[in-house]
Amino acid sequence: MRLINILSIIIILFSCKKEDVSQNSLPDFLSNGTVVLCEGLFQQNNSSLSWIDNNSMSVNNNLFVQKSGRNLGDTGNDIKKYGSKIYIVVNFSSTIEVVDAKTFSPIKQILMQNSGLSKQPRNIEFFEGNAYVTCFDGFVDVIDTSSLSVIQRIPVGLNPEDLSISGDKLYVSNSGGLSLPSMDSTISIIDLNTNTEIKKLTVGLNPGRCVTDSEGDVYVISRGDYSNISSCLVKVNSNTNIVDSVFNLDITGISKMNDMFLITYYDYVSGYSSLSVFDTFLDEVTNNLSIDLSNITTLYGVAYNSFTNTIFISDAMNFVNSGYVYEYTSNGSLISSYNVGLNPSKFHFYE
């Protein structure tokens, strides 16, 4: 008995308490703030959501756990709102978390598995009551946003990454990223009236981010092979469904800013970052942003907040240290910065 007591004392002495990290409290109803999706790291189950409160200019890095009582999972990849719900796509956990947009209370966790195998969902878009989710197993899943269940699987190309809607068509980038160096080069064009693929269009090696401009044209990043074949931006005419133009740009990300695109580039070898504006009317880089990126270690995500007319930039640091989010005015002045979770990549803004 004495021995057990001694052991217990030793354990207590050495069992240092977890650091007491104070987290700012969360409101019952989210407003005037930003949800930041932090991907976390593969196999660490540490994807997270941060809540930036514009009023107090403070951050809470535990939004999902505090609202749902459980972890988000492994490698969160996308977050979007549709109707009264927010959908969070979690890649390696192979789930889609559906939460109430106002309260962030959990509504349903959709398990994205097929015959016991994970579908590895990547990104999500919405059209007339349905959600469309790219799944790395070669399908776009159609989810009824009322029943929150998968109602159809549309076969596309290899490892579909991103998707964008123009009119009644869905454009899906088939990356083939898991077959490096023999990656895919196509996008699948899906008729949303019939939910069938009507065309595969070759756009360039390793298609990734896919965005539709205000005129309905679809822009796809061809990411190349990360060595000999460099990246470019490909414009697809959504009326003719053919490649309209190819812009040889160093580009890793696009985000919409009103009628313009914010274009980001991060060179993984040199550490060089750039942020510029692409004018979708003129189809050229206008470079009229004067944001100082010298304090950014790894430019990883960018988004424009139309409610506050500000630009959010995420810094993934070295990918294994917690990241930062910087908020700038549209003319490039730093407003504030926030220490968030690992690998912050996407944003959802609240009015």
Added chain:
Amino acid sequence: MVKYHYILLFFITSRLFGQIDSIQNIDEINILSRITLSKHNLLERNEINIIQPTDIGDLLRKFPGTYLRSYGGLGGLKTVSMRGLGSNHSSIVVDGFQLHNSQTGQINLGQLIVDNVQSVNSTVGLNSNFLLPISTQIAGNNFIINTMENSFSIDTLTIRSNINYGSFEQYKGYLGVKYNPNKFFISSFFSKQNSVGNYRYSIVNGINQNSRIRKNNKYSDFNFGISSGLKIFNGTWKIGYQHKSIDQELPGAVILYNETADETLQTVSDRLFTDFKYEIGKLFIRSFINGSIENQRYYDPTYLNNIGFIDYHYKNRSLNSGISFINYFDDWFLYGGLDYTFSDLLVNDITFAKPIRNFSSSMFGVKFNNHFFSFTTQLSGQYINELNQNGVAANNIFRVNPFISLKTRKISKKSQLDLWYRNSFRMPSFNELYYNNIGNVDLLPENANQTNLDFLFVDEMKNISFDFKTAIYFNQIKNKILAIPTKNLFIWSFQNIGRVNVFGGEIQINTNYYFSNNFNITLMSNYTYQKSIDVTNSDSPTYLNQIAYTPEHMFNFDLTLNYKENGLRISNYFISKRYSLNENIISNYLNPIFLMDLSVFKKLNIRKSQNLRFIFNVKNILNTSYAYIRSYTMPGINFSINISYAFN
């Protein structure tokens, strides 16, 4: 004086040669042997049997300064890092032969057979076995394993066997036989193991604790070996062959909400080894050849690439040969030698390199003794030539590394002070240099400087023997090899970017108290304090943070009660909080681990030379939920029943 040194040498070489000869009962020997062979950093067969380790890794974690990295499951990857140096700095030596794996640079301790192990010890600083391969003697640290089958013994016939049944439907059997007349021995062993392996674990998810079954965990292995030894001329010649085949499923990391896992790994390895040890006057020489071929097949039947699966075949070959010697004079020893290792890797993936490595090591050392101290210094040179038949090869490397040690001989007859410094390095593995997009052929070796001061005290009184050792050390690791994303988040590459300082201290207390002839109690305990901090970049958020997976406190406390031939052993193991990444923040926090194992054993003597031993072992009796590596959760409470038979 001469006699004394001869005795010392005799003592050392008798251990080296593995021959059990009668040692004269001279006080000096006893003192020396007690100092040299005090129980610190040593586990022998009887204890190993009682501990019922799952594998070698289970044993090594009992030594101070060692931190086990286990991915769980039978045969799952297990490595041990010593005093903050990565596992690639350790050499694993079995019966005097170093095990090699140039592909990963580390030996999976989970795949080494444990049933035939006679003793395991860890060494840092000077390795007193000067006839080990030179590359072992100059490594950062060593784990030395001796088995029953590969040594001469006193008895003409030795038999060891055991059968084991354990949780998760684990069945295991082993039989080893050695025939050893006066001039030669021949031995052989077989072992077979099967396990379904799907164990229950629990994992914290937010504010909840979820209990699950870890699946895709089947494991089966088969080991076979045959050895022979012959006393010829003034020495011994030994030759042996060992075969291992393993079929295992890979459960992978526990991913929340996603329990799909279907990868498998098959391993077949064959090893042939021979050595010749001989004595010419005051010169003792050992020459050896050790060749191995390991074939591995990694299969992922549902990988989402263009062919729908991954089926990689790896063939890692190595041939290691060398010569080492020790020559003694009155107050001096000269020792040294050289060895050479050829290794290559063949992979069916056309994007992988076809690397070949020629690694030569040479070393020359001097040891000076007098009544008060012994002084040892050695200088080693290593040259590594890299070739790649399928692309660019890494640069050739030439390094010179020193070692120096000053050890007191007689503060008293019972105590000893040892101060030493070692400079060493470890080569990047083939995976780190060449693995598709991950490898980096420009990598430099990872350097380590170790400085140590330790104090040993050994005493024996009427009813009690006492063995105390304490050490403080400071290690520096430069050019630490770390993986970071270099092309995108999913394509990482190895870089030399880290610097780590390690400040550590250890205390070991081993004692044996006899209440009566029939009743005694044995304590084996150690405590390690280790501050391993990142000093790479003062602007980094991880500057001066404890590096990932390195606890500050580690504690072993094993208590054995022996009454006649029966007994009880309680093993306690504690490691303090760790972080899964270098940044010491709450989201990277990993809970401390406290494990308690219990063994009850009974020995039945059958005549004079035979015995049966029954052991009931419960591991993790407190059903602690724990993980050495984040997302690789370990089993809860589990048990095993073991019956072993020994003849001599």
